Amino acid sequence: MTEAAWHEARLIPTSGISGAEEQEQRATSALLAVLGAVREFGQGLLKPLGAPSGLIETFVEVPFDLAGRRIFPDGLIRVTRGKREWVSLVEVKTGRNNLNGEQLENYLDVAKEQGFDALITISNEIPPAVGVHPTKVDKRKLRKVAIHHWSWTFVLSTAVVQKEHRGVSDPEQAWILGELIRYLEHPRSGAMELEDMGSSWVPVRQAVTSGTLRSGDVGAADVVARWDALLRYVGLRLGRELGTDVTQVLSRKEVAEPQLRVQALVESLASQGQLFGALKVPDAVAPIHITADLRAGQVSCHVDVEAPREGRPTTRVNWLIRQLKNAPADARLEAFVLNGRGPGVTELLGKVRDDPSLLVQDPKREIKSFRVAVSFPLGTKRGRGRGAFIDSVVESVDTCYADVLQQLKAWVARPPRMRDVDLPPAKESALSSTALSSQDGPDYEGQDS
Structure with a gap:
């Protein structure tokens, strides 16, 4: 037998997992152990929840009594720094x-009785927005105990970004974190990526295609929630590759009242058959705007970029084209003029490369901004794989970022230059009545009075 058939021993093995219960127990123990062992990883996950930067201790299946019943949360995390102590219960699903x-409310009651700070839930459910929990609980139970949710996609993304991009100071801790990443990436770990658009996807999609969907139809809100969850998943996945936090773009009103976005998406889906959203990559020139058109069967991604504030219109067009060397020829460009209303001048990138003047409607009008858009076929299947809706959106965003957004740089004005003026030496004259001035040109000869 050759060594190629040998299996390397792993710190956290996936072999021997016999069922869902053991899968959850192993995932819980592995994650909590690494939280306590790898300082940067533990602080990166817990500090945003209000935990201090201190000693992290973790426990599994800690027993508590609640109204005569024995309660066993999957885990407990305790962080101490000096006299300050922060404690959270943990519930895990794979x-x-x-x-x-009901189970979560029991844990919230336990946390309240014990004076704990929080309850952390971990599952493959991705909530539609940051701070929104995927499971409804009695809000009265959250008056003294906070509830936080991590998807396994979020945990895995955080681990990869910490190890591969931000770094782990201790080499042994870095290896331990790498073992957790290997485990979570294995299909048998139970830490799945977004796999399904939900049971309402097919009937809602068919109603959209036939033009019979109404904003009040059952299932429309569920599809909209899944769409926002998909955008968050795409952001986490892209951020994992880039080593940064890619976030969903929401208005202040949408953050304060998430229902406003739900209503806007449901109305757009019913009237136009479209789902929309945007993702922001730190230091990128602009957000990526994503539109899934279920009626047209297309997903489009576009980026809006400010044009240079100087130069002729064709000069500004050329500035954009030079940065789109890797973009496909069928990418759509649109130029908007200053104080203009309505759509701008539109043409395909391939044609504009040959003739930049195609984006100039009036040479006397100043181009204010550009839009670069790329479109792809939209999958219809609710699951994953070839022809799936989820995969088509993921691939479209990845391609748009690689071919368009990461190539673009914001225009920067050149700094003002000092005037090159060679002044002749001053004539020595006790009777000279005129001193040299900054307004004198190179032909100044001076005058004797």
Whole structure:
């Protein structure tokens, strides 16, 4: 037998997992152990929840009594720094198992009785927005105990970004974190990526295609929630590759009242058959705007970029074209003029490369901004794989970022230059009545009075 058939020993093995219960227990123990062992990783996950930067201790299946019943949360995290102590219970689900509201409320009651700070839930459910929990619980139970949710996609992305991009100071801790990443990436770990658009996807999609969907139809809100979850998943996945935090773009009103975005998306889906959203990559010139048109069967991504504030219109067009060397020829360019209303001048990138003047409608009008858009076929299947809706959106965003957004740089004005003026030496004259001035040109000869 050759060494190629040998299996390397792993710190956290996936072999021997016999069922969902053991899968959850192993995932819980592995994650909590690494939280305590790798300082940067533990602080990166817990500090945003209000935990201090201190000693992290983790425990599994800690027993508590609640109204005569024995309660066993999956885990407990305790962080101490000096006299300050922060404690959170942990509930974990793997695979397709979803969190249970009644169970979570019991844990919230335990946390309140014990004076703990929070309850952390971990599952493959991705909430539609940051700060929104995927499971409904009685809000009265959250008056003294906070509830936080991590998707396994978020945990994995955070681990990869910490190890590969931000770094781990201790080499042994870096290896331990790498073992956790290997485990979570294995299909048998139960830490799945977004796999499904939900049971409402097919009937809602068919109603959109036939033009019979109404904003009040059952299932429309569920599809909209899944869409925002998909955008968050795409952002986490892209951020994992880039080593940064890619976030969904929401208005202040949408953050304060998430229902406003739900209503806008449902109305757009019913009236136009479109789902929309945007992702922001730090230091990129602009957000990526994503539109899934279910009626047209297309997903489009576009980027809006400010044009240079100097130069002729064709000069500004050429400035953009030079940065789009890797963009496909069928990318659509649109030029907007200053104080203009309505759509701008539109043409395909391939044609504009040959003739930049195609984006100039009036040479006397100043171009204010450009839009670069790329479109792709939209999948229809609710799951994953070839022809799937999720995969088509993921691939479209990745391609748009690689071919368009990461190539673009914002225009920067040149700094003002000092005037080159060679002044002749001053004539020595006690009677000279005129001193040299900054307004004198190179032909100044001076005058004797």
